[in-house]
Structures are given as C-alpha cells and as structure tokens.
Amino acid sequence: WNGVECGRCDEKRESPFTDVPNNSWFLDSVLWAVENGITTGISDTMFAPNQNSNRAQAVTFLWRAAGCPEPVSGVNPFEDVQESNFFYKPVLWAVEKGITTGIDDTHFAPDMECNRAQIITFLYRAMGAPEVENRVNPFVDVNVGDFYFDAVLWAMENEITTGITVDHFAPAALCNRAQIVTFLYRAYN
Numbered sequence: 001w002n003g004v005e006c007g008r009c010d011e012k013r014e015s016p017f018t019d020v021p022n023n024s025w026f027l028d029s030v031l032w033a034v035e036n037g038i039t040t041g042i043s044d045t046m047f048a049p050n051q052n053s054n055r056a057q058a059v060t061f062l063w064r065a066a067g068c069p070e071p072v073s074g075v076n077p078f079e080d081v082q083e084s085n086f087f088y089k090p091v092l093w094a095v096e097k098g099i100t101t102g103i104d105d106t107h108f109a110p111d112m113e114c115n116r117a118q119i120i121t122f123l124y125r126a127m128g129a130p131e132v133e134n135r136v137n138p139f140v141d142v143n144v145g146d147f148y149f150d151a152v153l154w155a156m157e158n159e160i161t162t163g164i165t166v167d168h169f170a171p172a173a174l175c176n177r178a179q180i181v182t183f184l185y186r187a188y189n
Contacts, residue, residue: 015030030178033185034047048177052175055114055118058114059091059099060087062122063093071092077106080109099125100118116170116171117169119183123183124154129150129151134157138167141171
C-alpha cells in the first residue's frame with residue numbers, strides 16, 4: 001500500500017481513523033506505523049495525531065520499530081518505571097543503547113512530553129548516530145553546541161524532516177503523534 005492506494009492494482013482503501021483524512025500529510029506514516037505494530041490508535045476510530053508524545057511513547061515506538069529487542073541487563077534504576085508498565089522493556093533498551101537517559105539517576109519521567117529536538121535526537125541515536133556529511137545548517141534556531149545539532153542536520157540530510165519553515169526547526173515545540181510516526185516512517189523507509 002502507498003497510503004490508501006495499492007501499488008500493484010487499482011484498489012483503494014479508506015483511513016480507519018476519523019481524525020486521519022485520506023488527504024492528510026501524515027496518512028502514509030500513520031498507516032505504516034499501525035500496520036507494522038509500532039503504535040495503534042487511541043481507539044478503533046481515532047488516532048489522535050495532534051496529541052503530544054511523551055517519553056514512554058517515544059521510546060516504545062522506537063523499540064517497536066527496531067523489532068522489540070530484549071534489554072540485555074534487565075537492571076532498572078528508575079523509581080517511575082515498573083515491570084508492569086508497557087514501556088518497561090523499551091526504557092531499559094533505550095537506556096542501554098544510549099538513546100536516552102533518565103531526567104536524573106532514579107527518574108525516567110515517562111509522562112513528560114517530548115519536543116522536536118528530543119524526538120529527532122532519540123531517533124538519530126537509535127539509528128546509530130551516523131556521521132553527518134552535510135554540515136550546512138539552514139536553521140536560525142539550531143546552534144553548534146546544542147545537544148540536537150548533529151541529529152537535526154542528519155534528519156535534514158536524510159529527508160526525515162525539513163523543519164517547520166525553511167529557516168526554523170522549532171526544537172522546543174512539542175512533538176505530536178503525527179510527527180513522530182512520520183519521522184519514523186521516513187527513517188525506516
């Protein structure tokens with residue numbers, strides 16, 4: 001499927017989500033994420049594309065996109081991450097892989113909403129923090145020395161994002177579900 005159109009025949013399908021129209025810029029990304037088990041809707045008919053992503057969701061999406069690898073050590077330093085949480089293994093995996101850390105030594109802050117800089121940095125690290133070839137920075141709001149500098153340049157270079165305008169990335173803007181699944185879709189396809 002290419003969005004709602006079959007790549008081999010003339011068949012078309014409808015978006016299963018009332019809040020993901022067939023002409024939305026994130027349709028392909030949402031359908032890919034659902035079909036590949038990266039996420040589901042918040043119900044059978046709602047995806048909530050404008051709902052902000054939190055740290056638990058972000059690492060879970062990345063973990064699922066990576067094939068749900070088992071964490072190696074199983075050591076959990078976080079008081080706010082319990083074995084019964086859906087994000088338990090994803091958090092342990094993400095910390096082991098250096099994708100993220102806690103907000104301090106004993107707290108992961110799973111419910112803290114993520115901004116665009118954090119999500120792109122998580123994704124960049126999940127992809128192995130590849131070398132950035134094009135060091136030209138088009139964004140006035142991304143500076144050398146920012147923790148997300150290389151991640152943003154990598155994302156631009158690999159057409160994962162183009163920013164919110166030609167010269168603004170909006171690193172502090174909260175990242176919603178439509179954006180995170182689109183970043184993942186572009187990185188993994």
